Amino acid sequence: MRPDLIATLQAIAQKETSPQAEWEKSHEIARSAACDNVFLNLSPAAGPSALQEKSLVNSPLKGLAFTVKDLFDVAGQASLAGSTVLQGAPSALADCPAVARLHAAGGANLGRTNMVEFAFSGVGNNPHFGTPSAWDARTNKPVLSHGKGHAPGGSSSGAGVSVATGAAFIGLGSDTGGSIRIPAALNGLVGFKNTARRVPTLGAVPLSTTMDTVCAMTRSVRDAVLAHEVLAARSVARSTRPLASYRLAVPTSLMLDGMEAGVQKAWERSLSHLSKAGAQIIEIKLPKINELAGLLATGGFSAAESYTWHRHLLEKSEASYDPRVAARILRGATMKAHEYLDLQTGRAAWIARMQSALNSFDAALSPTVPIYGPTLESVAPGKERDEAFFAANGLLLRNTSVINMLDGCALSLPIHQDGELPSSMMVWQGPMKDDAVLNISLAIEGA
Numbered sequence: 001m002r003p004d005l006i007a008t009l010q011a012i013a014q015k016e017t018s019p020q021a022e023w024e025k026s027h028e029i030a031r032s033a034a035c036d037n038v039f040l041n042l043s044p045a046a047g048p049s050a051l052q053e054k055s056l057v058n059s060p061l062k063g064l065a066f067t068v069k070d071l072f073d074v075a076g077q078a079s080l081a082g083s084t085v086l087q088g089a090p091s092a093l094a095d096c097p098a099v100a101r102l103h104a105a106g107g108a109n110l111g112r113t114n115m116v117e118f119a120f121s122g123v124g125n126n127p128h129f130g131t132p133s134a135w136d137a138r139t140n141k142p143v144l145s146h147g148k149g150h151a152p153g154g155s156s157s158g159a160g161v162s163v164a165t166g167a168a169f170i171g172l173g174s175d176t177g178g179s180i181r182i183p184a185a186l187n188g189l190v191g192f193k194n195t196a197r198r199v200p201t202l203g204a205v206p207l208s209t210t211m212d213t214v215c216a217m218t219r220s221v222r223d224a225v226l227a228h229e230v231l232a233a234r235s236v237a238r239s240t241r242p243l244a245s246y247r248l249a250v251p252t253s254l255m256l257d258g259m260e261a262g263v264q265k266a267w268e269r270s271l272s273h274l275s276k277a278g279a280q281i282i283e284i285k286l287p288k289i290n291e292l293a294g295l296l297a298t299g300g301f302s303a304a305e306s307y308t309w310h311r312h313l314l315e316k317s318e319a320s321y322d323p324r325v326a327a328r329i330l331r332g333a334t335m336k337a338h339e340y341l342d343l344q345t346g347r348a349a350w351i352a353r354m355q356s357a358l359n360s361f362d363a364a365l366s367p368t369v370p371i372y373g374p375t376l377e378s379v380a381p382g383k384e385r386d387e388a389f390f391a392a393n394g395l396l397l398r399n400t401s402v403i404n405m406l407d408g409c410a411l412s413l414p415i416h417q418d419g420e421l422p423s424s425m426m427v428w429q430g431p432m433k434d435d436a437v438l439n440i441s442l443a444i445e446g447a
Helices: 005-013 019-030 050-055 097-104 157-164 181-186 221-232 261-276 287-295 300-320 323-334 337-358 383-405 434-446
Strands: 039-042 065-069 108-113 170-174 190-193 214-218 247-251 280-284 363-367 409-414 424-429
Touching: 005 019, 005 221, 019 039, 019 050, 019 065, 019 108, 039 157, 065 157, 097 108, 097 170, 097 221, 108 157, 157 170, 157 181, 157 214, 170 221, 181 190, 181 383, 181 409, 181 424, 190 221, 190 383, 190 434, 214 221, 221 409, 221 434, 261 280, 261 363, 287 337, 287 383, 300 323, 300 337, 323 383, 337 383, 363 434, 383 409, 383 424, 409 434, 424 434
Parallel strands: 065 108, 065 170, 247 280, 247 363
Antiparallel strands: 039 108, 170 214, 190 214, 190 409, 363 424, 409 424
């Protein structure tokens, strides 16, 4: 496994490696079979010159590679959002704020990564450009069952695999219902979804203007802290509190339902380990989570807001869309104005009730996803597999989407052991609790 971002920065500072050498490693991995279907556009192989390397000495990222999900603007490139529908669109005139901040911090853009078309799925399929196969960052091996590859999770599928294989140190993506945390969970990575308002969404093809969050995947929690500081242009307030000082809730409502046996084994083992390390873990009933089904019965923000953006494109080019994506967008066509406004007011009231229930806890813990990633074969394009696809998609998004509705923040970190398929724990809280979630996650990772 390639060292994480922080370790590599330290090695550069100690002259044990160089930005040029690290770029060459990144480019070599990006061109390998491990990254099949990961990149839609790969940057030229030439790395930083000696003069550029000198200018990178005091930069936070020192010329190390990051990747850009295909929905973010990069100067001189068109943002196609994993679709053929937008082909021919003009190139961006400037980097979006997130990419500009990574560049300003000394990061090097390795390339644009594949994604679910228009970011509307948690599974990771793309029928236009192929689907990357999940890669376990912990073992540095493909995720396989009986020789069959697994779905990478979505919608930031290529971003996840680019980091898991070691091609990139930061995978820039978006998270509307779990699109960072799901691929993190299925590829043995760390995925941090910050509070949505922390990072500008300007210059990104939208899915839901209410729920979209700009954030990233990394190979460790400490890397996630640095990536967040760059993307949000802020410093995280570090804490030295021991793990035993935190009160951590484990909601038993919905989020523990339907776990696959292996996921449940890893989950219970992790809770037991944290308890032995001194963590105060308290199971609570949180029936307010079950209220979401009624609140979202008319389709939710993603359907309504994506239909608003796509309606003219669908009139002209619906046949060119992934049918599974088009079906989800078209749900928004039937939402009435009063239903959309009721959803806004209902969400605000629900957030207030949830915050009240969680106020006495530093954070909550849940499985990031209750199942293993499905095999690529079982969810491949085709009407005969639509039922399996939508069943897997619903389960993959179930837990993570709670935090998006909460306007909260969450970090997914791997909990599986060698010989097990990737599984993950999610540390989460309400809005603007980003620093608490990051510090608790650091303590959990250390334990």
